[in-house]
Amino acid sequence: FPPRTVRSGICQEVVYQADRADLGMLPVIQCWPLDGNLDSGEVFDPEAASRAPRGSGRYFTLGGVYTRDPETGERNVGMYRAQIFGPRLCAMHWHMHHDGARHFRKYQKRGQKMPVAIVLGGESVLPYAATAPLPPGVDELLFAGFLNGGGIELVKCRTHDLEVPANAEIVVEGFVDPVEKLYEGPFGDHTGYYSLADWYPALHVTAITHRRDPIFPATIVGKPPMEDYFLGKATERIFLPLLRMIVPDIIDYSLPISGAFHNCAYVKIRKEYPMQARRVMHAIWGAGQMSFTKFIIVVDEDVDVHDEQSVLFHLFANCDPERDSEIVHGPVDILDHASPEHGLGSKIGFDATRKWPGEGRVRRWPKELEMDPATKELVSRRWGEYGL
Numbered sequence: 586f587p588p589r590t591v592r593s594g595i596c597q598e599v600v601y602q603a604d605r606a607d608l609g610m611l612p613v614i615q616c617w618p619l620d621g622n623l624d625s626g627e628v629f630d631p632e633a634a635s636r637a638p639r640g641s642g643r644y645f646t647l648g649g650v651y652t653r654d655p656e657t658g659e660r661n662v663g664m665y666r667a668q669i670f671g672p673r674l675c676a677m678h679w680h681m682h683h684d685g686a687r688h689f690r691k692y693q694k695r696g697q698k699m700p701v702a703i704v705l706g707g708e709s710v711l712p713y714a715a716t717a718p719l720p721p722g723v724d725e726l727l728f729a730g731f732l733n734g735g736g737i738e739l740v741k742c743r744t745h746d747l748e749v750p751a752n753a754e755i756v757v758e759g760f761v762d763p764v765e766k767l768y769e770g771p772f773g774d775h776t777g778y779y780s781l782a783d784w785y786p787a788l789h790v791t792a793i794t795h796r797r798d799p800i801f802p803a804t805i806v807g808k809p810p811m812e813d814y815f816l817g818k819a820t821e822r823i824f825l826p827l828l829r830m831i832v833p834d835i836i837d838y839s840l841p842i843s844g845a846f847h848n849c850a851y852v853k854i855r856k857e858y859p860m861q862a863r864r865v866m867h868a869i870w871g872a873g874q875m876s877f878t879k880f881i882i883v884v885d886e887d888v889d890v891h892d893e894q895s896v897l898f899h900l901f902a903n904c905d906p907e908r909d910s911e912i913v914h915g916p917v918d919i920l921d922h923a924s925p926e927h928g929l930g931s932k933i934g935f936d937a938t939r940k941w942p943g944e945g946r947v948r949r950w951p952k953e954l955e956m957d958p959a960t961k962e963l964v965s966r967r968w969g970e971y972g973l
Contacts, residue, residue, distance in 0.1 A: 586730030594740035594751025595796040596707075602743060606793040607672040611755065615642035616805045617773030621668060627771035628782040629927070637768030637782075640670040644772060647802045648703040648757070649715040649725075650677070651747050652688045655695065660748075661685055662725035664715040667703060668769050673790040676769035677701065677761055680919040681928065689761060689786060698760040700745035701788055705802050706754025708733050712802075713816055718824060718874040744791040754799040758792040776845050776920050777808035783927075809842045817846050828875070832868040834861060839890040847877040847918040851890040854883055859943035863911050866934035870913060877918040881934040888937075900937040908945045909936040 601607070619625040621642030628634040645667040652661050661684040667675040679685040692699040704711070714729035730736040739748035744758045770782030804812050821840050829835050839851045854865055862883035869875045884890065884899050904910070910933055917930040924930030940946035 586727060586733070586736050588724070588726040588730060588737045588739050588748075590748060591738045591740055591751050594738065594749075594753075596704075596749065596751055596753040596756050597740060597743065597794045598796045600743060600792065600794045602792045606790050608669050608675070608757070608790060608793070609672055610793070612801050613641075613643040613645060613669055614803050614805075616644065616646065617779070617807070619779055620644065620772055622771065623768065623782055625771060625779075627779045628768075630783075633784070634768060634782060638670060640668045640676060640767065640769065643669045645669075645675075645703055645705070645757075645803075646806070647712055647804045648705050649707075649711055650679070650685055651702040651704060651749055652685045652699065653747060654688050655691050655697070655699075659722065660724055660726065661688060662704075662711075662715045664712065666772060667788065668767075668772070670767055670787075673759075674767075675703075675757075675759070675788040675790065676767040676785045677788050678769050678772070678785050682916070682919075692761070693763045696763055698762055698789075700742075700747050701759055701761050702742055702745075702747045702749050703757040703759075704749050704753045705756070706800060707750035707752050708737060711737075711750060713819065716813075716816055717820060720827075720873070742792070743794060753796075754802065755793070755795040757790055758794070759788045759790040761786045761788050773807055774920055775806040775809065775811065775813050776848075776922070778922055780920050781922075809845055814842060814846075828872065831872050832865055834865050834868075836886055837890050839896075841893055843893070844880065847874070847879065847921070849880040850875070850878045850882070851893075851896045852881060852883045853886055853888060853890045854938070855886045856938050856941070859941045862936035862938050863934065866911055867913075870915075870932060876916065877921075879917065879921065879930075879932050881932070882937050883934065885938045896937070900935055903937045903939060904935050905945075909940075910934065911936070 619627055621640050623634040649662045650665045663683055663685045665679040667677055669675055689699055710729045710732040714725045726737050738751040740751040741748055742758045749756050765787040766784040767787045768782050769785040771779040774780045806813050834854045836853045836855055841849055865883055866881050882896055882900050884896055888899050889895050912931055912933050914931050917924045919928045939950055
């Protein structure tokens with residue numbers, strides 16, 4: 586299912602280049618009241634905000650951002666928001682740990698501007714592929730082709746050499762300046778809070794192409810559940826086998842709605858030795874995007890991790906706060922406003938499993954209440970006779 590290049594595509598039925606390219610022609614939406622408002626107080630540096638150029642509150646929110654590694658030629662497709670600052674000017678919001686940002690740092694070292702394409706629409710699998718936590722070196726378009734049941738057709742951009750899906754609705758082409766930055770934000774994010782305004786690279790638009798009568802894709806994120814939450818739950822299920830390859834102790838896991846993706850994970854294990862839950866915590870904190878999980882709760886194999894009440898019952902019943910918690914320090918989600926520093930903070934794991942000898946337990950562990958099967962069968966069979 587590899588992508589394949591074609592000579593032309595409907596994404597270039599209409600082409601605007603140079604001064605004819607104007608982002609104002611696109612119906613880009615403002616999602617939340619304070620989006621882009623530097624006078625709102627939702628900024629990291631009020632002094633910088635007071636002298637920074639003002640952008641609009643309008644953002645591309647469902648665009649795949651296409652970049653290429655200048656050294657290896659490796660392609661990346663990520664879903665990063667972009668704020669409009671003018672007819673041909675955007676701010677690219679990619680976090681330091683994103684592949685797009687890694688590519689950009691390489692261009693910076695070379696003192697070169699970086700070609701970028703923002704792709705809207707195309708095959709329905711593309712937005713999901715752009716957000717999937719793929720292993721390093723795996724092409725998002727190869728994954729999209731697998732999901733699509735056929736390779737994604739690509740066409741070369743008009744103003745640089747990047748290739749984009751031929752059947753996209755709209756493509757915005759441009760170059761990111763290696764030095765110039767814009768004070769991007771604030772933005773109402775999937776955490777349920779505004780992410781604060783900060784400096785991000787400037788994208789200068791060189792072309793806008795689209796099909797005739799295009800549809801403009803957009804999404805609004807916020808307190809879950811929103812659209813992105815269901816993409817996240819799909820990722821949770823699709824990537825369970827891959828997570829189990831990395832951490833074979835895991836039977837199942839859940840990223841609960843209350844955790845807004847990176848904030849929490851409920852993890853079920855088949856316990857086989859003392860302190861196993863702590864090993865699992867550290868393995869998860871070393872597994873790609875799971876490394877940003879702020880709270881991990883590990884439970885035994887008889888607990889349903891998709892039943893939050895059951896997970897919390899065993900957390901509160903089985904945990905001694907001092908003995909059964911593990912706190913680590915390091916990189917955290919950039920969007921975590923609770924961390925003491927931007928992108929740096931702490932994470933905690935709770936061992937909510939039954940304790941074994943060697944885990945600091947000197948008393949006998951009691952049995953959990955459970956009705957015997959015969960009584961449950963009898964009551965179920967005769968329920969209609971009870972008049973309840």
